[in-house]
Amino acid sequence: MCLAIPARVAELQENDTAMVELGGVRKQISLALVDGVSVGDYVIVHVGYALNRLDPDEAAKTLALFAEIGEGIAPEFLTPSASSE
Amino acid sequence: MKYIDEFRDGQLAQKLAADIRREARSDRAYGLMEFCGGHTHAIFRYGVQGLLPDNINMIHGPGCPVCVLPIGRVDSAIELAYRPNVILCTYGDMLRVPGSNRVSLLKAKAGGADVRMIYSSADALKIAQENPDKQVVFFAIGFETTTPPTAVAILQAATMDLANFSVFSNHVLTPAAISAIMGSGEARVDGVVGPAHVSTVIGSRPYELFAEQYHMPVVIAGFEPLDVMQAILMLVRQLNEGRAEVENEFSRAVTRDGNLKAQAMVAEVFELRKTFEWRGLGWVPDSGLQIREKYVAYDAEKRFELPYQSVADHPACECSAIIRGVKKPLDCKVFGTVCTPDNPIGSCMVSSEGACAAYYTYGRYKESR
Numbered sequence: 063m064c065l066a067i068p069a070r071v072a073e074l075q076e077n078d079t080a081m082v083e084l085g086g087v088r089k090q091i092s093l094a095l096v097d098g099v100s101v102g103d104y105v106i107v108h109v110g111y112a113l114n115r116l117d118p119d120e121a122a123k124t125l126a127l128f129a130e131i132g133e134g135i136a137p138e139f140l141t142p143s144a145s146s147e
Numbered sequence: 148m149k150y151i152d153e154f155r156d157g158q159l160a161q162k163l164a165a166d167i168r169r170e171a172r173s174d175r176a177y178g179l180m181e182f183c184g185g186h187t188h189a190i191f192r193y194g195v196q197g198l199l200p201d202n203i204n205m206i207h208g209p210g211c212p213v214c215v216l217p218i219g220r221v222d223s224a225i226e227l228a229y230r231p232n233v234i235l236c237t238y239g240d241m242l243r244v245p246g247s248n249r250v251s252l253l254k255a256k257a258g259g260a261d262v263r264m265i266y267s268s269a270d271a272l273k274i275a276q277e278n279p280d281k282q283v284v285f286f287a288i289g290f291e292t293t294t295p296p297t298a299v300a301i302l303q304a305a306t307m308d309l310a311n312f313s314v315f316s317n318h319v320l321t322p323a324a325i326s327a328i329m330g331s332g333e334a335r336v337d338g339v340v341g342p343a344h345v346s347t348v349i350g351s352r353p354y355e356l357f358a359e360q361y362h363m364p365v366v367i368a369g370f371e372p373l374d375v376m377q378a379i380l381m382l383v384r385q386l387n388e389g390r391a392e393v394e395n396e397f398s399r400a401v402t403r404d405g406n407l408k409a410q411a412m413v414a415e416v417f418e419l420r421k422t423f424e425w426r427g428l429g430w431v432p433d434s435g436l437q438i439r440e441k442y443v444a445y446d447a448e449k450r451f452e453l454p455y456q457s458v459a460d461h462p463a464c465e466c467s468a469i470i471r472g473v474k475k476p477l478d479c480k481v482f483g484t485v486c487t488p489d490n491p492i493g494s495c496m497v498s499s500e501g502a503c504a505a506y507y508t509y510g511r512y513k514e515s516r
Contacts, residue, residue: 068150068400085148092269094299095409104150106347106400109238110267111296114347114406116150121399125153128373131162139165 068104068116082107150399154371155193163376164198170383177203178335179382180472182325183342184211184500185370191505193372195379203379206334206472207505209324209427210342212289213240213498214470217426218458220317221246224286227315227451228252228260234278236263236271237286238293240498243491247458252286268300275304275312284447285314292344294318294436295409298416301438301445313447316438319423321345322353323434327425329361334472338382340375341367343397350405354393362391369397416442424457426494427470466493469502476506483507 069082069089078093082105092111093099105112171177181187187207190196196205209215225246228235235252242253242264256262261281265271268285275283287297297314304312321342328334341354346367354365364385368378378396385392395401416439423435438446447453460467464486465479476482476495486492488504495501499508 067148070149092267092296092299095295095406095412097408106344108292108344109296110269111299113292113295113344113409114400117399121150124374124377124396124399128156128159128163128377131159131166135162135165135169139169 067107069107071099071101071103071105074099074101080105080112082112151371154369154373156373159373160193160198160376163373163380167198167203167376167380167383168200170380170387171200171203172387173200173202175202175386176337177383177386178206178337179203179340179379180206180208180328180334180336180338181340181375182208182210182321183340183345184214184498185343186340186368186375187211187502187505188500189370189372189375191509193375194509195372195375198376199379203383206336207469207475207502208328208339208472209425209470210290210321210345211470211495211498211500211502212293212319213244214466214494214501215319215324215425215427216241216244216288216317216494217424218246218460219424219456221251222458223453223455224315225250225252225255225260227284227286227447227453228255228262229258230282230451232280232282234261234263234274234281234283235286236265236274236283238266238288239264241286241288243497244494245461245491249492268296269303272300272303272307272309272312275309276307279311281311282450283312284451285312286317287314288317290319290321290342290345291348291413294413294417295348295406298409298412301416301442302412304445305442310444313445313450314438315447315453316417316436318417318436319425320434320436321349322356323431324425324428325354325357327428327431327434328472329357329363331471336363336472337386338364338366340378340382341365341393343368343370343374343400346395346397346401346405348406348409351393351395351401351403352405358391358393364391364394366394367397367401369400415439425470426460427467461492464493466495466503469495476503479503 271285468474495503
């Protein structure tokens, strides 16, 4: 129920609703819980409602953080130990 | 797909796992509770536990809305569905949760009750408009993520003066559940992976209290595998350094204050219940929400004078202990034998966010401990 993924707003419609796109699938959702959404924004959709807008700058920061990970790691750490299954 | 694929990169996951193995101290254990069922699902789906060292133990928390609803509330919904002239609408997972005598809403539907699976609270409003001669009841469950959509539906019903629509509210609060788990001290929790979508609504501020009160590090994480692994790394670092702070890995969607518009709508429609019964946690004070007097016309509990009776879990089912993080699915003697996703005995086997369903679906029969 809580599993939801970011969807791109493809079209704003009447009555505070929007058409979103998820990998080619289009769905109508409600924008009643968010303000100031524009076409092209990414929103987190949950049970048919946008819960909030995704912040592209913060997403870029998190990805940049990931890119720095694992630099200069000794080889013994790069394979999971056999017993960890 | 943007904002999804980048957070599922396998090579990065290997590097993150290597970082976690490098930083986890071999002279101690780390008990990390992922509160939310969405994280439980991600951990199993992507095999995260298998990438972690043996001394990091993921404990599955009570954050699965279907799992924590007690049998008595399911029974009330079934009783309501059988009443003449009622159409009962609810989210898909709720249809399969067994109530007393293994009767579920799906069986009630097969027995002639008008039960309808909906995707959104807006669908229930639409059904009410299309069936003016029927009483349409929305059986509403869930944490802070599903509560705002229920509030919107009630506000819209009030605007439209929709007399044949009401809500059977079973909405519950995440902080109360975390407090109950921490307060009981049963599960050995050193750090918490904080919920993703719940936090988009309530923000990161409510967790600051536990971090301080229980000296407990909390890292709010997104639902993708790299998010979960990064949160684990951040928790390991906090524990190694003796810190107990609220950190936000999911900053692309979560702020400190959360979604104020959604919070205002919830506050307009709902108020705290004195106490609410949870499966696994029992009666927890100030942990559930009821509809305010102002909107009593839309409160199904009042409209239909619904009685409530506590019902004990099936004696063979360990859902309660699993929800509290005290036992694992493999400790339950009916897991995977009598109890399967096709034939669930307990609620943790119903929803994809339930620990038992996750173990069963992703074949995790061996564990690191």
